[in-house]
Amino acid sequence: MSAVEDVVTEAPAVEAVPKRAMTLGYGTSLVMLGLLIVAPMFVKNFIIFQLTMLLIYGLAVLALNILTGGSGQFSLGQSAFYAVGAYTSAILMEHVGMNYALTLPIAGIVCFGFGFLFGQPALRLSGVYLALATFALATAMPQLLKLGYFEHWTGGVQGLVVTKPDAPFGLPMSQDMWLYYFTLVVTIAIYIFSVNLLRSRSGRAFMAIRDNEIAASAMGIDVALYKTLAFGVSAGITGVAGGLGAITVQFVAPDGYTISLAINLFLGMVVGGVGWLPGSIVGSAFIIFVPNIAEGISKGLSGAVFGILLFLVIFLVPHGARQVAIVAQQLIGKLKKN
Amino acid sequence: MTQAQLGRAQDPLLAVRDVSVVFGGIIALNGVSFDMDQGQILGLIGPNGAGKTTLFNCLSRLYQPSSCDILMEGQSILSRPPHRIAEIGIGRTFQNVALFPNLSVLDNVRVGTHSRTNSDIISDSLRLAWVRRGEAELNERVHEIVSYLDLDDVAHVTVSGLPFGTQKRVELARALAAEPKILLLDEPAGGLNHEEVHVLGDLIRRIRDERHVTILLVEHHMGLVMSIADHVVALNFGRKLAEGTPAAVQSDPDVIRAYLGSKDQ
Numbered sequence: 001m002s003a004v005e006d007v008v009t010e011a012p013a014v015e016a017v018p019k020r021a022m023t024l025g026y027g028t029s030l031v032m033l034g035l036l037i038v039a040p041m042f043v044k045n046f047i048i049f050q051l052t053m054l055l056i057y058g059l060a061v062l063a064l065n066i067l068t069g070g071s072g073q074f075s076l077g078q079s080a081f082y083a084v085g086a087y088t089s090a091i092l093m094e095h096v097g098m099n100y101a102l103t104l105p106i107a108g109i110v111c112f113g114f115g116f117l118f119g120q121p122a123l124r125l126s127g128v129y130l131a132l133a134t135f136a137l138a139t140a141m142p143q144l145l146k147l148g149y150f151e152h153w154t155g156g157v158q159g160l161v162v163t164k165p166d167a168p169f170g171l172p173m174s175q176d177m178w179l180y181y182f183t184l185v186v187t188i189a190i191y192i193f194s195v196n197l198l199r200s201r202s203g204r205a206f207m208a209i210r211d212n213e214i215a216a217s218a219m220g221i222d223v224a225l226y227k228t229l230a231f232g233v234s235a236g237i238t239g240v241a242g243g244l245g246a247i248t249v250q251f252v253a254p255d256g257y258t259i260s261l262a263i264n265l266f267l268g269m270v271v272g273g274v275g276w277l278p279g280s281i282v283g284s285a286f287i288i289f290v291p292n293i294a295e296g297i298s299k300g301l302s303g304a305v306f307g308i309l310l311f312l313v314i315f316l317v318p319h320g321a322r323q324v325a326i327v328a329q330q331l332i333g334k335l336k337k338n
Numbered sequence: 339m340t341q342a343q344l345g346r347a348q349d350p351l352l353a354v355r356d357v358s359v360v361f362g363g364i365i366a367l368n369g370v371s372f373d374m375d376q377g378q379i380l381g382l383i384g385p386n387g388a389g390k391t392t393l394f395n396c397l398s399r400l401y402q403p404s405s406c407d408i409l410m411e412g413q414s415i416l417s418r419p420p421h422r423i424a425e426i427g428i429g430r431t432f433q434n435v436a437l438f439p440n441l442s443v444l445d446n447v448r449v450g451t452h453s454r455t456n457s458d459i460i461s462d463s464l465r466l467a468w469v470r471r472g473e474a475e476l477n478e479r480v481h482e483i484v485s486y487l488d489l490d491d492v493a494h495v496t497v498s499g500l501p502f503g504t505q506k507r508v509e510l511a512r513a514l515a516a517e518p519k520i521l522l523l524d525e526p527a528g529g530l531n532h533e534e535v536h537v538l539g540d541l542i543r544r545i546r547d548e549r550h551v552t553i554l555l556v557e558h559h560m561g562l563v564m565s566i567a568d569h570v571v572a573l574n575f576g577r578k579l580a581e582g583t584p585a586a587v588q589s590d591p592d593v594i595r596a597y598l599g600s601k602d603q
Binding site: 194197201202207210212215216219222223233 | 398400420421422423424425429430432436437438439440441445448449450452453455457458459462463464465469472473512516
């Protein structure tokens with residue numbers, strides 16, 4: 001019995017989103033978890049690397065989903081938060097010699113602060129104007145990272161090379177495999193925290209603001225505070241994803257965090273279903289694997305093929321993976337009855 | 339009536355003193371004053387554009403009046419930002435229903451308790467023991483209110499799919515969840531049919547009697563106001579025209595002129 005099924009069983013007459021609309025039921029979650037645990041055991045190291053990136057981008061899409069799906073604010077600037085997280089981890093590891101795992105919470109906290117502060121001026125903006133302001137942030141970030149003033153720390157245009165960690169306690173595991181499981185644990189923890197958050201008083205405040213700011217304020221919700229908090233939380237999670245990305249890719253450079261990353265994350269959110277947290281992983285799979293598939297179909301026109309595939313997805317399932325999940329649940333429900 | 343008379347002896351619960359609001363060159367409210375006593379149902383009437391909703395929005399701090407004061411239990415509310423009005427016990431509904439359309443009925447009512455609960459994002463994310471306890475208590479209260487307003491059947495349904503009359507009840511439930519001392523109802527009868535208006539009138543009186551909420555009712559529907567209000571204030575063109583019992587206001591020549599026009603106009 002999953003949440004998606006509740007839609008069908010509880011209120012067939014209206015187009016209802018159930019109480020657990022943002023998450024999956026226990027059964028489906030366990031199956032997903034099982035797949036994610038088993039998957040790397042049967043594939044080559046490069047695929048394991050890709051699966052790790054799948055989880056990392058999944059986290060970044062999840063973060064955007066909390067911001068846009070939860071509090072109703074747009075952002076095309078997630079690549080900036082991702083970059084700050086990546087550089088924080090890389091600098092702490094290479095210049096300070098800190099353990100990679102310890103750098104992640106620091107990356108998260110730094111990005112939370114950065115996002116919270118950026119959220120202050122963003123309060124005056126909404127909708128497309130907010131999207132533009134965040135776009136400006138994403139455009140400025142690679143150049144800021146190249147600044148000569150910070151070069152000693154950031155490595156300037158060259159970037160920084162990050163050492164890949166070995167599996168601890170002498171575990172018989174390749175570095176890629178270990179990183180995958182490490183990332184998986186972090187991802188699951190953050191996913192659970194996010195689900196808790198959205199189901200709590202704070203999460204309801206986010207969603208109330210998304211739906212009607214004036215009514216939210218009349219209910220005693222400090223709209224400005226919760227909007228900036230949503231920015232902070234989203235940036236914080238993106239920062240952790242960025243840190244993980246730096247460790248996995250073993251390299252940070254300004255040109256790895258351009259606006260196209262932000263747009264990809266936005267795309268991932270739409271394909272996964274805005275406001276549906278489990279869809280984040282589907283969206284992440286789309287932005288990682290579909291460009292490869294497109295390249296497989298036509299080398300010269302890979303961009304065009306990608307565009308057509310994207311167009312098809314948006315045309316056929318405008319609500320993304322969430323819509324597919326609901327349809328699948330309905331089909332399973334019918335099969336069970338027969 | 340007896341409750342209203344008892345209230346007279348004390349200070350007013352809410353005192354509106356000489357409120358004026360100017361939009362550009364238009365004077366929307368001009369020196370309006372009245373008092374509300376504990377346990378009263380006060381009807382605020384007036385033709386379109388009389389300033390009823392403007393006054394309402396001053397009370398919930400969406401508009402800043404240019405001169406005047408509004409006192410709640412002797413304390414001015416004008417230094418409070420809009421989101422800190424709910425905590426001193428002023429709740430409201432909106433003219434055309436302002437619910438959170440993508441949330442369920444239960445979640446809408448849960449948001450109503452925001453000003454009566456505490457949390458922070460870290461405890462919420464970790465779902466700490468005190469957060470779980472708080473949510474359990476809150477659920478009990480929310481379910482009680484949902485039952486009180488007969489919304490059990492639709493408790494899990496997203497509000498955007500509900501009929502208008504039901505949405506209005508959800509809005510009442512959400513306002514009651516904040517445990518208000520004063521409930522501001524902005525045209526609750528708008529869009530309802532004759533039968534529904536009658537039921538609504540009973541409901542408002544029941545809320546006053548059983549939940550000890552003082553009610554300020556802005557309404558076009560004369561029948562409703564005259565049947566349930568203890569005290570009526572009539573506005574026209576931003577000025578107070580008349581004030582008194584429903585019968586007195588109804589027979590006031592100025593009020594009749596404002597609504598029906600007079601021979602010499």
